[in-house]
Amino acid sequence: MAPRFYVDCDFQPDSTLVLPEKPAHHASRVLRMREGDSAVLFDGRGNEAQCILHFFSDRTEANILSVAPSHTESPLKTVLIQALVSQEKLDWILEKATELGVSKLVIVPAERSVTKLDAKRLEKRLSQWKNTVQSACEQCARSLIPNVQYCDQLQIALIENKSERNLVLAPAAQKSFYLGNSQSVTFAVGPEGGFSAQEIELANTLGYESALLGPRVLRTETAGLAALAVAQSQCGDFR
Structure with missing residues (x-):
């Protein structure tokens, strides 16, 4: 190549x-x-x-x-709302989500987020996040760069990024998900320790279904990527 x-x-x-x-x-x-x-x-x-x-x-x-x-874009539009985590983990998530065909990435602080960003650090980090995604596109043969945004409130992120199907990943959920013939999906993933009960309840009231990914508890840097891979397998370009 x-x-x-x-x-x-x-x-x-x-x-x-x-x-x-x-x-x-x-x-x-x-x-x-x-x-x-x-x-x-x-x-x-x-x-x-x-x-x-x-x-x-x-x-x-x-x-x-x-x-x-380009002919490398998935027919499935995917949005990943990722809770703010350490820079090392976030770089990994951004890079691999891009490889998995994500359409948009929204970074948002959550109750259990350990990492905090002031305005000066945010500007620098946002530039770094976009460079990470750009480099991933160069490597994985994508020509459409996913949109990367920061939102300072979870509620706003959930409202403004809804798709045809909207799922919040929660270890306490009772079932997994099946997308059927959906053309778009949004996944919300919590930080280390997951979303709080109040945040999951907020997501549910906004129309997000709680979903489980198997019987094991996945780390935050694994959960969103696994969800994207499952989604691409069900109705994206992994079929």
């Missing part, structure tokens, strides 16, 4: 563009690509361009050969 680079622009066949500093450095210094090597550029909106790279002393150019929409 040819190396892939994110470039936020409109691609035109039979044209040439100068690569931004970050992908240019990655191509020449990290990957040690050579003159005339093939690469794929993607715009983050679902389009990708096949191109040939040309290296100069002061720039790297991409000669675009063809442009086409």
Whole structure:
């Protein structure tokens, strides 16, 4: 597979563009690509361009050969509302959820969230989260970058991100879930220790079903990813 680079622009066949500093450095210094090597550029909106790279002393150019929409997006639209956890765990969740085809990620503090973010740290973390998702797209051949948002209130996150099916993962739930022919689903996942009883009750009153993932208690960094994989198997592109 040819190396892939994110470039936020409109691609035109039979044209040439100068690569931004970050992908240019990655191509020449990290990957040690050579003159005339093939690469794929993607715009983050679902389009990708096949191109040939040309290296100069002061720039790297991409000669675009063809442009086409990506075919790696799942027909199932998935939203993951993830309670705020440590940065190491959150990076893992963001990366793997992107690989599993998630459409949108919403980070929200919960009662049992240990990690706290002030305005200055939030700005830096949000930029880091978006870079993590972007890098995951480069690796897993996605050309549509999932939307990453932060919401400071669980209630607002639950209300504003409802789908056709809405599920809150809770170890005390009585049953698992079956999506049938659903075209969209939202999963809400608590922090270490899970959502509190009050938070689960809030989700239920807002139309979220409590759902269980098997007989074992899953860690927060496992639960959402397992739910996404099950959803893709039931009515996404894992079938």
